[in-house]
Amino acid sequence: MKKTLEDVELKGKKVLIRADFNVPMKSGKITDDTRIKAAVKTISYVLAKGGKVILFSHLGRIKTKEDKREYSLAPVADRLSDIMGKEVLFSDKTRGKDLEEGIADLKNGEILLVQNTRYEDLHGSKESKNDPDLGKYWASLGDVFVNDAFGTAHREHASNVGISEHLPTVSGFLMQKEIEFIGGAVDHPKSPFVAILGGAKVSDKINVIDNLLTKADKILIGGGMANTFLKAQGHAIGTSLIEEDNIKIAEELLQKADGKLVLPVDVVAAAEFSNDADHRIVSVDEIPDDMMALDIGTETVKLYEDTLKGAKTVVWNGPMGVFEMSNFAQGTVGVCQAIADLEDAVTIIGGGDSASAAQVLGFADKFSHISTGGGASLEYLEGKELPGLKAIDNAEEE
Numbered sequence: 001m002k003k004t005l006e007d008v009e010l011k012g013k014k015v016l017i018r019a020d021f022n023v024p025m026k027s028g029k030i031t032d033d034t035r036i037k038a039a040v041k042t043i044s045y046v047l048a049k050g051g052k053v054i055l056f057s058h059l060g061r062i063k064t065k066e067d068k069r070e071y072s073l074a075p076v077a078d079r080l081s082d083i084m085g086k087e088v089l090f091s092d093k094t095r096g097k098d099l100e101e102g103i104a105d106l107k108n109g110e111i112l113l114v115q116n117t118r119y120e121d122l123h124g125s126k127e128s129k130n131d132p133d134l135g136k137y138w139a140s141l142g143d144v145f146v147n148d149a150f151g152t153a154h155r156e157h158a159s160n161v162g163i164s165e166h167l168p169t170v171s172g173f174l175m176q177k178e179i180e181f182i183g184g185a186v187d188h189p190k191s192p193f194v195a196i197l198g199g200a201k202v203s204d205k206i207n208v209i210d211n212l213l214t215k216a217d218k219i220l221i222g223g224g225m226a227n228t229f230l231k232a233q234g235h236a237i238g239t240s241l242i243e244e245d246n247i248k249i250a251e252e253l254l255q256k257a258d259g260k261l262v263l264p265v266d267v268v269a270a271a272e273f274s275n276d277a278d279h280r281i282v283s284v285d286e287i288p289d290d291m292m293a294l295d296i297g298t299e300t301v302k303l304y305e306d307t308l309k310g311a312k313t314v315v316w317n318g319p320m321g322v323f324e325m326s327n328f329a330q331g332t333v334g335v336c337q338a339i340a341d342l343e344d345a346v347t348i349i350g351g352g353d354s355a356s357a358a359q360v361l362g363f364a365d366k367f368s369h370i371s372t373g374g375g376a377s378l379e380y381l382e383g384k385e386l387p388g389l390k391a392i393d394n395a396e397e398e
Helices: 033-040 040-048 064-068 074-084 096-102 117-123 131-137 158-164 173-187 208-211 224-230 244-257 300-309 331-341 354-362 376-381
Strands: 013-016 050-058 086-093 111-114 144-147 167-169 193-198 218-221 267-269 279-283 291-298 314-315 347-349
Touching: 013 040, 013 158, 033 040, 033 074, 040 050, 040 074, 040 173, 064 117, 064 347, 074 086, 074 111, 074 376, 086 096, 096 111, 117 158, 117 300, 131 158, 131 224, 167 173, 173 314, 193 208, 193 300, 208 244, 208 300, 208 376, 218 224, 218 300, 224 244, 224 291, 244 291, 279 314, 291 300, 291 331, 300 331, 314 331, 331 354, 354 376
Parallel strands: 013 050, 013 144, 050 111, 086 111, 144 167, 193 218, 193 314, 314 347
Antiparallel strands: 267 279, 267 291
């Protein structure tokens, strides 16, 4: 068990919170504020307990001075102010006298957002490489550290791991929820446990499949990664995306799975990678040489629906097809609907494209939990120990 916000005294304390404000931006405008809203519960709790909130986050990758202009956190401060109904002060600095004075002037119940932590990466990747002096400096600005950024829990950065080495460190409510749902699904799933894995590449999910084979009752495979498994079974897959280097690994996983891996029986094949391309549903035994699989077919959707019936734990990571194109979204829609129709089941989306798909298709409120961290979720599902989680203080055993 990890310590949480409720395990520490907050009144009058300078509370450093590592949030995940790595939001999508276009022309300086935030296009999706889901991650900002996800941090509100933790921030509000600290304020209600009389603490002073100092927020840290990264945004994008900073390699040039132009990147600094593009990835300023100033728009996040404005959006958070609107969401909180309360002014969020903003420091355009990541260190120095101005930042220190801004924090010193904070009153109980006030909020200050520090500029993008990755601005420090222009000076030797000090944030991303967990520079010890930087972590120590940021820690000196506060009394308590709250890690609420599951999206960066798989990274060992100065703003999560580095700070934790010098301050009492607890999890925020969002981090706590991620641990509860994803950790629970991996370590203590209610059976039947069905995992659904999609996306383009088998190579991205090899370790996830390997780990889940020891835990899941069934693993449903979709997306471009299914093609490599179909090829490993001896099917001709036309011009479909395939990872030749991983066919042998796919064969080994199929043999090890002993029937746990469920593959498509039909696909939506198209003449080219375009929503306007000629397309039709064909059996996996009949994919034309000049066509590519861009979605699972209707019979596969029915097969997956039947496999999901009665499931008590479901983890989904990766769409079933090219859901951004309407003609190749029906497999993902079908799987979304099948999960949404489950009763008394814990249903989890492991972030990334599957989370985007659920939101775009209108199913977001039908799941028990949608993770805010695609990369962190994948590594958690692989069974890896995440540096950001490891750095949180352990609660004392009762």
